[in-house]
Amino acid sequence: MSDAKVPAAEAVESHVREFFEGHSVEAVVLSPRPDRPGAVPDLRVLVVGPGPRSNSWAYVTAGCWAATEKDGHGLEFVLTAHVRDQRFIDLMAMTASCHRGGHRLDLEHSMPIGEPWVPGSACDHLLISLPYLHGPDLEHCPLPGGHARILWALPVTAAEIDFRRRSGHEALEQLFDDTEIHPTDPFRASAV
Secondary structure (H helix, E strand, C coil), rough: CCCCCCHHHHHHHHHHHCCCCCCCCEEEEEECCCCCCCCCCCEEEEEECCCCCCCCEEEEEHHHHHCECCCCCEEEEEEECCCCCCHHHHHHHHHHHHHHHHCCCCCCCCCCCCCCCCCCCCEEEEEEEECCCCHHHHHHHEECCCCEEEEEEEEEEEEHHHHHHCHHHHHHHHHHHCCCCCCCCCCCCCCC
């Protein structure tokens, strides 16, 4: 990562630590893997433990913006889960690699995971959405010379993705509200 990009990743980390004040936050530095050609150099995944803001774990990328920004604007991603698990760190690295590797993710996009979110889960896709569990104070992250938008990588089922394709993103989010899904439960039933 160039010297100009390092302050951006540090600013994202600082923003996440400030937002999650009172929570433990560990920065896990990931090395690029040869089997992931689009891997984000010097990517960190910030692992946020339960605390005053949330009783769930949060996994936030820091460094995705630095590898993909355009005109000072770019994305980072947050995944919220029920436990701490290396699987979720790897999933965030995969999301960042997909985004950098030419499949630019954005709000209302989705991506297949290629396997269940966790073994036995029906959720095998990620839906990129607003970070409803955390709100706009986490979503909007000022950076030197620009800003990052932190979007939610929400695990969903293939049936939910098919419903979204037919009925639209807002209809799917309304269905999630109507059925009161528990988004951190990997074994939740599909809303469709």
